[in-house]
Amino acid sequence: MSETLNFPLASIIIPTYNGLRFLPTCLEALHGQTYTRHEIIVVDDASSDETASYLQATEPAVRVVQMVNNRGLAAACNAGAAAAQGDILVMLNNDTEVERPWLAELILPFAHPEVGSVASKMLLFDRRTVLHNAGDMMGTDGIPRNRGVWEEDRGQYDQDMAVFGGCGGGVAYRRAMWEQVHGFDEDLFMYLEDVDLAWQARLAGWTAVFAPRARVYHHLSATGGGVLASYYTGRNTIWVLYKNMPASLLRRYWPAIIMAQLRIAGAAAWAGLRGGAAARARLRGQLDGLRTLPRLRAKRAVVQAARRATDEEIDSLLLR
Numbered sequence: 001m002s003e004t005l006n007f008p009l010a011s012i013i014i015p016t017y018n019g020l021r022f023l024p025t026c027l028e029a030l031h032g033q034t035y036t037r038h039e040i041i042v043v044d045d046a047s048s049d050e051t052a053s054y055l056q057a058t059e060p061a062v063r064v065v066q067m068v069n070n071r072g073l074a075a076a077c078n079a080g081a082a083a084a085q086g087d088i089l090v091m092l093n094n095d096t097e098v099e100r101p102w103l104a105e106l107i108l109p110f111a112h113p114e115v116g117s118v119a120s121k122m123l124l125f126d127r128r129t130v131l132h133n134a135g136d137m138m139g140t141d142g143i144p145r146n147r148g149v150w151e152e153d154r155g156q157y158d159q160d161m162a163v164f165g166g167c168g169g170g171v172a173y174r175r176a177m178w179e180q181v182h183g184f185d186e187d188l189f190m191y192l193e194d195v196d197l198a199w200q201a202r203l204a205g206w207t208a209v210f211a212p213r214a215r216v217y218h219h220l221s222a223t224g225g226g227v228l229a230s231y232y233t234g235r236n237t238i239w240v241l242y243k244n245m246p247a248s249l250l251r252r253y254w255p256a257i258i259m260a261q262l263r264i265a266g267a268a269a270w271a272g273l274r275g276g277a278a279a280r281a282r283l284r285g286q287l288d289g290l291r292t293l294p295r296l297r298a299k300r301a302v303v304q305a306a307r308r309a310t311d312e313e314i315d316s317l318l319l320r
Contacts, residue, residue: 008110010038010103010172011084012092015076017045019094020054022219027059029097035104039063042094043080046070072189077168081183089178091194093169095219097125105214106172116177116206117198119166120214121153129153132218135163135210136198139319140253141260142241144195147210158212164317165198165208170216173197177206185243185299191229192236199244202317203307230278234264234285235292242293243300248311249318261286 012030016023023042030040043065044051055064065083067076081089088110090103102120109118122133134148134157146167148157166172171194181200184193198208241257250257265286271279 006111007037008088008107009086010035010088010090010107011081011086012038012040012090012103013043013077013080013084014041014092014094015043015045015073015080016047016051016094017070017073017076018047018049018051020047020049020051022095023051023054024058025097026092026094027062029099030092030103032100033098033103034101035107038090038103039085041065041080041083043067043076045072045076072186073168074184074188074190074193075186077193078183078186081178084175087175088172089175090172091168091170092216093218095125096170097217098170099215102214102216105211109209109211110172110174112207114205114207115209116174116201116204117166117208118172118214119163119208119210120170120216121157121210121212122167122170122216122218123153125217125219128217131157132220133167133169134212135208136165136167136195137319138164138195138199138317139256139260140249141256142245142253143237143260144192145319155212157210161209161212163208163210164202165194166210168194169218170214174206177201177204180204188236188239189232191232192240196236196240196244199240200303202314203244203246203303203309205308227278227281230282231285231288234268234282235289236285238286238289238293239296243296243303246304246307246311246314249315252315253318 041063042055045067046069055062065079077091106118109115119135124130124132129152131148131151131153133146137145137147185196265283268279268283
């Protein structure tokens with residue numbers, strides 16, 4: 001870390017698309033942080049809801065990156081990172097409210113030079129004792145898991161600090177790691193861009209930890225979800241897995257991977273027959289993911305050629 005070793009500048013990057021109704025709560029909480037060595041960057045992804053004029057009139061200290069066209073969450077986060085000055089890049093959803101010590105708790109683990117990312121504890125906005133994410137994990141079947149999702153928070157994950165990666169709704173990245181893996185893959189558009197980055201960081205030898213006292217309250221799917229989320233989740237799960245999982249692990253776990261995708265497809269097909277538009281979108285995303293896999297060969301080759309972690313080290317991170 002440059003400048004001040006113990007107190008690095010943190011750049012909080014908030015992508016938003018027609019999320020003006022959430023921004024006042026989000027920004028007010030950030031202005032009250034106990035860790036004051038930070039900048040706030042809002043990336044307006046071509047909103048049509050007066051976001052830009054609101055920020056100009058009421059938030060002069062907030063830097064605004066204005067996207068000309070809506071290019072998706074991954075591109076918006078990359079644009080914010082490109083404009084950021086900090087050694088720590090913090091991605092935060094616009095529909096969140098953080099506690100006062102949140103940023104300080106996220107910064108602390110970066111004292112360890114091997115740490116590339118730090119995950120927040122994310123809880124439901126309207127049920128503040130219920131977990132949504134205590135760090136991301138990855139299964140041998142290729143399906144990412146929100147650790148602790150829907151569980152009552154009793155501190156059951158607070159002593160287990162190692163995770164596969166952090167949920168992009170509230171995660172801090174070391175800039176050196178971010179630049180090494182080239183940020184988010186914009187072809188993903190939205191959904192699983194954080195899982196893709198976690199894979200590449202792990203392949204490159206970085207570690208990820210969970211900060212249990214970095215608490216974030218999150219409105220679920222407030223500016224996304226539905227058909228859109230289902231399609232990109234279906235497609236991107238396949239893309240991310242193919243792009244990142246080492247060949248020996250693909251060969252070892254292919255039965256579990258195929259069965260997981262078949263279960264998802266079967267459930268989506270059944271729900272689609274009963275009128276579920278989101279389910280049909282999930283199935284369409286899976287089919288598009290498989291159909292377009294040949295386009296990812298070059299990306300896979302680049303990722304696998306750059307990795308430093310062994311197959312055994314990656315295998316040890318996966319949930320059985």
